[in-house]
Amino acid sequence: MERMIRQHVTQVDRLQLPADQNSVRLAIQWLDAIGEREKWSAELKFSLSISVDEVLANIVSYAFIHPSSHNAKQNPDTQIATPKIVLRCLSRSTHVQIEVIDNGHPFDPTQTPLPSLATSLEQARVGGHGLRLMRHYLSTIAYSRRAGHNCLRMIARAKKTGPISGTNSD
Secondary structure, rough: OOOOOOOOOEEEEEEEEEOOHHHHHHHHHHHHHHHHHHHHOOHHHHHHHHHHHHHHHHHHHHHOOOOOOOOOOOOOHHEEOOEEEEEEEEEEOOOEEEEEEEOOOOOHHHHOOOOOOOOOOOOOOOOOOOOHHHHHHHOEEEEEEEEEEEEEEEEEEOOHHHHHHHHOOO
């Protein structure tokens, strides 16, 4: 007797983005549309949106400018010739995986130490806490460098199990 195996066809959504400030808005709209189609919870949508926003804002601001250049925005010789950013989303019943791939300068956010938290309002500074939020809202953050591209994989579980640390999967 032959056994029939039913395979679940999984759709992988893909978005190519410009390397400018519009990329964040376009990515969030794209993510919202997938979330509606897949019927994600509000918590899952928020977790992914805040994480994608943080990653893209940093890529657009820093990935395509040579890190040692102080005036890189004014000096075209320190910039990547054709910046590319691609997002891929794989949605399953238990989790959602987002991959952000760019051809910018190598940078592993999972190896970045978290800044100290301020002990008072006077000591508090704006910015620098995006990775802390990502680690709180995502179950997995993994980085690899492949064929000249930064590849950041983020996974959010449909049912939260708690925050984790970043990992490097080179």
